[in-house]
Amino acid sequence: MAGSGTAHLRPRDEVLLQVENLYVEFPAGRGRTVRAVSGVSFDLAKGETLGIVGESGCGKSSTARALIQLPRPRAGSVRLDGLDLTSLRGEALRRVRRRLQMIFQDPISSLNPRRRVREIVEEGPKVWGRGALDVDEVLEAVGLDPATAAVRRPHEFSGGQCQRVSIARALVLEPEVVICDEPVSALDVSVQAQILALLEDLKERYRLTLVFIAHDLAVVKNVSDRILVMYLGKTCELAPSEDLIARPAHPYTKALLAAIPGSGLDLPPADRLISGEPPSPVDPPSGCRFRTRCPRAAERCAREEPEIRPVNGGDHYVACHFPDL
Amino acid sequence: MRRRFGAGFWIATAWISLVVAAAALADLLPIPGYDETLVGPPRSGPSAEHPFGTDGLGRDVFSRVVHGARVSLGVGIGAVVLGLGLGAPLGVLAGYRKGFADAVIMAVNDIALAFPSLVFALAVVAFAGASLRNVLIVLGVLGIPAWVRLIRGATLSFAEREFVLAARVLGVRDRRILWRDIMPNVAVPAASYAFIGMAVVIVAEGSLAFLGLSVQAPTPTWGGLINEGRTLMETAPHVVLAPSIVMFLTVLSFNLVGDRLRALTDVRQSGLEPARQSAPLPAGPGAEPVTGALLQVDDLRTHIHTPRGTVKAVDGVSFTLERGRTLAIVGESGSGKSMLIRTILGLLPAADVSRGGHVRLEGDDLTRFTPEEMRQVLGRRLGTVFQDPMTALNPVRTIGTQVTEPLRVHLGMSRKRAREEAARLLASVGIPDPARTLGRYPHQLSGGMRQRVTIAMALSCGPDVLFADEPTTALDVTIQDQVLRLIHRLREERDMAVVLVSHDLSVVRQWADEVIVMYAGKVVEHGPAEQVFARPRMPYTEALLQAAPRLTDPSHHRLRVIPGRPPDLADVPPGCPFRPRCAYAQDRCGAEAPPLTGDHDHLYACWHPTGSAVAGAPEGAESHGR
Numbered sequence: 001m002a003g004s005g006t007a008h009l010r011p012r013d014e015v016l017l018q019v020e021n022l023y024v025e026f027p028a029g030r031g032r033t034v035r036a037v038s039g040v041s042f043d044l045a046k047g048e049t050l051g052i053v054g055e056s057g058c059g060k061s062s063t064a065r066a067l068i069q070l071p072r073p074r075a076g077s078v079r080l081d082g083l084d085l086t087s088l089r090g091e092a093l094r095r096v097r098r099r100l101q102m103i104f105q106d107p108i109s110s111l112n113p114r115r116r117v118r119e120i121v122e123e124g125p126k127v128w129g130r131g132a133l134d135v136d137e138v139l140e141a142v143g144l145d146p147a148t149a150a151v152r153r154p155h156e157f158s159g160g161q162c163q164r165v166s167i168a169r170a171l172v173l174e175p176e177v178v179i180c181d182e183p184v185s186a187l188d189v190s191v192q193a194q195i196l197a198l199l200e201d202l203k204e205r206y207r208l209t210l211v212f213i214a215h216d217l218a219v220v221k222n223v224s225d226r227i228l229v230m231y232l233g234k235t236c237e238l239a240p241s242e243d244l245i246a247r248p249a250h251p252y253t254k255a256l257l258a259a260i261p262g263s264g265l266d267l268p269p270a271d272r273l274i275s276g277e278p279p280s281p282v283d284p285p286s287g288c289r290f291r292t293r294c295p296r297a298a299e300r301c302a303r304e305e306p307e308i309r310p311v312n313g314g315d316h317y318v319a320c321h322f323p324d325l
Numbered sequence: 326m327r328r329r330f331g332a333g334f335w336i337a338t339a340w341i342s343l344v345v346a347a348a349a350l351a352d353l354l355p356i357p358g359y360d361e362t363l364v365g366p367p368r369s370g371p372s373a374e375h376p377f378g379t380d381g382l383g384r385d386v387f388s389r390v391v392h393g394a395r396v397s398l399g400v401g402i403g404a405v406v407l408g409l410g411l412g413a414p415l416g417v418l419a420g421y422r423k424g425f426a427d428a429v430i431m432a433v434n435d436i437a438l439a440f441p442s443l444v445f446a447l448a449v450v451a452f453a454g455a456s457l458r459n460v461l462i463v464l465g466v467l468g469i470p471a472w473v474r475l476i477r478g479a480t481l482s483f484a485e486r487e488f489v490l491a492a493r494v495l496g497v498r499d500r501r502i503l504w505r506d507i508m509p510n511v512a513v514p515a516a517s518y519a520f521i522g523m524a525v526v527i528v529a530e531g532s533l534a535f536l537g538l539s540v541q542a543p544t545p546t547w548g549g550l551i552n553e554g555r556t557l558m559e560t561a562p563h564v565v566l567a568p569s570i571v572m573f574l575t576v577l578s579f580n581l582v583g584d585r586l587r588a589l590t591d592v593r594q595s596g597l598e599p600a601r602q603s604a605p606l607p608a609g610p611g612a613e614p615v616t617g618a619l620l621q622v623d624d625l626r627t628h629i630h631t632p633r634g635t636v637k638a639v640d641g642v643s644f645t646l647e648r649g650r651t652l653a654i655v656g657e658s659g660s661g662k663s664m665l666i667r668t669i670l671g672l673l674p675a676a677d678v679s680r681g682g683h684v685r686l687e688g689d690d691l692t693r694f695t696p697e698e699m700r701q702v703l704g705r706r707l708g709t710v711f712q713d714p715m716t717a718l719n720p721v722r723t724i725g726t727q728v729t730e731p732l733r734v735h736l737g738m739s740r741k742r743a744r745e746e747a748a749r750l751l752a753s754v755g756i757p758d759p760a761r762t763l764g765r766y767p768h769q770l771s772g773g774m775r776q777r778v779t780i781a782m783a784l785s786c787g788p789d790v791l792f793a794d795e796p797t798t799a800l801d802v803t804i805q806d807q808v809l810r811l812i813h814r815l816r817e818e819r820d821m822a823v824v825l826v827s828h829d830l831s832v833v834r835q836w837a838d839e840v841i842v843m844y845a846g847k848v849v850e851h852g853p854a855e856q857v858f859a860r861p862r863m864p865y866t867e868a869l870l871q872a873a874p875r876l877t878d879p880s881h882h883r884l885r886v887i888p889g890r891p892p893d894l895a896d897v898p899p900g901c902p903f904r905p906r907c908a909y910a911q912d913r914c915g916a917e918a919p920p921l922t923g924d925h926d927h928l929y930a931c932w933h934p935t936g937s938a939v940a941g942a943p944e945g946a947e948s949h950g951r
Binding site for chain 2: 217
């Protein structure tokens with residue numbers, strides 16, 4: 001799972017967004033470094049939804065923020081239509097950012113409490129002038145009443161409605177890629193279903209390309225065409241959604257699936273597939289980073305980091321020395 | 326979010342307005358000049374003509390106090406404006422830019438804060454001359470470090486919020502982000518601190534004036550007046566008392582207004598304490614105690630009285646639970662599931678709550694217990710585990726002290742025995758190296774380990790019932806699996822009953838024997854888990870099950886969307902509370918609330934129950950993952 005390598009990337013001219021060998025690190029004090037993301041690569045074709053799944057500390061949110069260069073990754077490239085965002089500075093970067101937008105997990109924290117909802121959605125068009133969608137039209141598209149939005153502030157709305165506001169704010173600039181960082185994790189089941197349905201509708205209507213990050217595999221499977229599984233800053237497995245759930249090749253993917261209660265899948269109990277707790281990203285294990293919890297770990301896993309390689313034929317990729325085929 | 330300020334705030338505001346108006350209009354008021362001597366007999370006490378009396382030269386003290394307010398308030402407001410004007414930009418810069426700018430500004434600031442400020446003020450004023458301008462500048466400049474620190478802190482907390490990140494993603498320039506996103510949010514704490522700052526400056530100016538280091542005579546200042554009156558304390562105390570009282574009230578008012586404004590931005594305190602002050606609701610037809618039941622809840626109601634009306638958070642919930650069984654309570658936010666648990670445990674906010682019904686634990690009616698008796702029950706017979714282990718653990722005490730505490734308090738163990746028992750408990754919840762863990766602090770453990778510790782604490786006195794309120798919601802799925810497995814194993818080993826509150830249907834499906842589905846404070850469906858999940862009868866349960874994505878469904882599968890939102894609990898519509906969102910609703914549903922009825926042990930509150938099995942539902946919870 002130290003899955004490095006780029007065997008799974010498609011030719012550059014076939015994809016809209018290509019992320020190659022992304023490294024994100026933060027200082028952890030006393031001269032130590034949190035290795036949040038270590039050599040992750042993936043790509044997105046236009047109109048595709050890529051799900052990124054993993055547990056806390058796997059680096060999925062750090063990856064999302066590195067895509068928009070907030071903060072800038074330590075190494076690697078993020079190419080939007082061939083243009084490398086990591087090489088841009090200042091005004092050029094500001095111009096390109098509007099083509100990537102983001103939706104956050106906490107519906108309350110992502111809206112300025114002191115501004116009216118309409119002002120929040122209008123911010124993008126105000127900054128950029130022409131070239132944005134009509135604010136009222138977008139408000140209606142996300143299921144909000146423009147008249148109410150003009151007078152109300154975020155705290156007068158429910159969590160689900162606040163998330164609609166965030167979506168409207170992201171969409172109004174007609175972005176090419178929308179990065180959704182746990183957009184439904186803070187919502188109730190019924191509201192979650194509303195927001196997921198809304199995202200699917202909007203994706204169709206505005207021809208969006210989505211990166212959908214979540215810890216809940218069932219949610220990710222519902223919206224994604226392909227799923228990337230991350231563990232401790234590394235790639236474990238990348239496969240079309242159905243394929244990943246039906247034939248998980250990586251031991252960690254399997255454990256993740258088995259841990260979901262009432263999954264209806266034919267898997268052994270999770271406590272036989274994974275043990276203990278994730279190690280600290282400050283001091284990740286050598287070789288494969290999953291080996292400390294993996295029932296199959298062998299001596300080779302500590303020595304040698306597995307490379308991403310195709311398995312099962314087709315477009316199923318895994319980074320493991322002993323995958324389940 | 327309108328919050329009440331309270332009468333004190335308005336009285337204080339009125340006083341400040343009065344003093345400010347008097348100071349501003351001092352020359353226009355029909356009062357003698359402040360330096361006119363012998364307007365009355367010297368040293369005469371308060372009278373109709375001279376409300377504050379006269380001083381040693383026969384000057385009107387009221388007039389002198391009013392004119393003195395000009396200096397005090399002028400310095401107070403001026404110094405705060407100066408400090409804020411210079412301190413706020415530095416604070417915002419440090420908080421928003423961080424890095425180098427922050428390091429430099431804060432280093433200088435810390436040095437400035439370490440300076441003996443009053444000595445500095447005395448020295449400067451003594452050297453540069455005592456004048457209104459010099460006093461104002463000195464006091465203003467001395468306030469800057471505090472302002473920098475305050476504004477920086479507020480800016481930092483907002484600069485990390487997602488809405489600022491979102492603005493940057495939109496391509497908004499920094500200046501606009503500062504102006505539109507940061508400043509309005511920082512303004513509230515700044516305003517509250519400004520009032521408190523004014524009070525501080527008024528006192529400081531008074532002290533300088535008392536030492537003769539403020540504006541010189543003949544211009545009166547409050548501190549100067551007190552100083553002058555000092556010699557007349559014996560014969561004419563009113564000369565000292567009048568300016569002192571006015572100054573005291575003014576400082577008090579500024580502090581009060583500042584405090585109230587700050588309370589506006591603070592998180593409200595939960596105030597959850599065992600309490601019995603609340604008035605009981607009229608008892609319903611009380612069911613007789615069921616023999617053999619471990620926990621029997623009977624027509625439990627919790628109504629919270631708010632300015633918007635009475636919120637029926639829990640409205641007539643009944644169930645019984647036996648040993649060795651897990652009862653799950655599911656529902657969405659606001660369904661009343663957490664409030665139900667708090668009501669059973671007697672953990673309700675003291676004020677504005679009425680409750681009714683009975684909670685019987687092996688026949689003892691807990692609703693009749695005193696807070697002291699309830700505390701005994703909570704430690705020994707009812708264990709609790711909440712969502713966030715960090716709030717249940719005291720961050721500054723070791724795990725050992727916290728786990729041994731209930732053992733020593735409730736079971737009267739010696740320190741040594743309690744420690745041995747604690748280590749045994751930690752081992753039983755799967756904590757590696759328990760002896761070492763006893764010496765560690767909560768922040769040194771992972772979220773999953775902390776939750777194991779709270780489970781160990783809940784189990785320490787061998788409770789009969791374990792209440793777990795969203796115990797795994799904050800945890801990762803692989804850790805969630807471990808913790809739920811643990812709770813299940815402990816239930817078997819100890820022959821306890823478990824009440825599991827969760828919003829997660831799949832958790833409930835796997836781990837519960839019996840399920841209660843709550844909606845708008847009421848039980849809408851109640852039955853054996855496998856039946857409720859395989860054949861839900863209440864349309865809400867059915868919709869909820871179809872709204873949750875499942876791994877066995879294909880990608881891009883359309884989830885069932887329940888239109889609308891749950892009702893406002895202060896204004897629940899008549900009839901069935903789910904009617905406005907229900908696909909099967911008919912006239913009767915709006916007119917008459919459906920009772921909780923059904924066949925055998927599967928109950929539902931619906932006039933038109935659904936009969937169909939949920940498509941594709943895995944048959945029952947038979948696997949139980951054990």
